Amino acid sequence: xxxxxxxxxxxxxxxxxxxxxxxxxxxxxxxxxxxxxxxxxxxxxxxxxxxxxxxxxxxxxxxxxxxxxxxxxxxxxxxxxxxxxxxxxxxxxxxxxxxxxxxxxxxxxxxxxxxxxxxxxxxxxx
Numbered sequence: 001x002x003x004x005x006x007x008x009x010x011x012x013x014x015x016x017x018x019x020x021x022x023x024x025x026x027x028x029x030x031x032x033x034x035x036x037x038x039x040x041x042x043x044x045x046x047x048x049x050x051x052x053x054x055x056x057x058x059x060x061x062x063x064x065x066x067x068x069x070x071x072x073x074x075x076x077x078x079x080x081x082x083x084x085x086x087x088x089x090x091x092x093x094x095x096x097x098x099x100x101x102x103x104x105x106x107x108x109x110x111x112x113x114x115x116x117x118x119x120x121x122x123x124x125x126x
Contacts, residue, residue: 003043009100010039013048016095017088021052024091028084031057032077037111041104048104051111054078074110081108 002010014036021034033055040049056073081088085106093103 002041006041006043006045009045009104010041010048012096012099013041013050013092013104014039016092017050020088020091020095025084025088028087029077029080032073033057034077034081037113045100046102046104047107049107049109051109052078052081053111053114078108078110 017039018036021029021036025034035053035055036050037053038051040051041047054074054077056077085108089103089106092106096103
């Protein structure tokens with residue numbers, strides 16, 4: 001059960017990370033639409049698990065020949081996010097420095113609930 005403080009910090013981090021991905025990280029992450037769907041923070045407020053949904057639009061700055069298409073582009077974007085995690089945490093610290101004493105360590109995970117729902121719907125139609 002999350003405390004009120006955890007919920008407030010989770011919402012704050014979710015909102016700020018969404019803004020960072022939208023405005024500040026475009027050159028590093030390409031034209032992909034990145035949505036922060038959920039943020040879970042540990043009880044000691046030291047680790048934030050960030051779940052992101054990625055909708056690839058266009059191409060990534062890094063060119064890789066892959067036959068998978070969209071899944072490969074999504075994997076490239078999540079790899080770019082993981083590569084720039086320290087920079088993202090720094091930008092988050094600049095925004096939330098007055099509200100949080102310690103900026104939590106960010107762990108990024110791909111949120112695949114939409115794929116799961118689509119698969120269930122497809123199975124139910126059969």
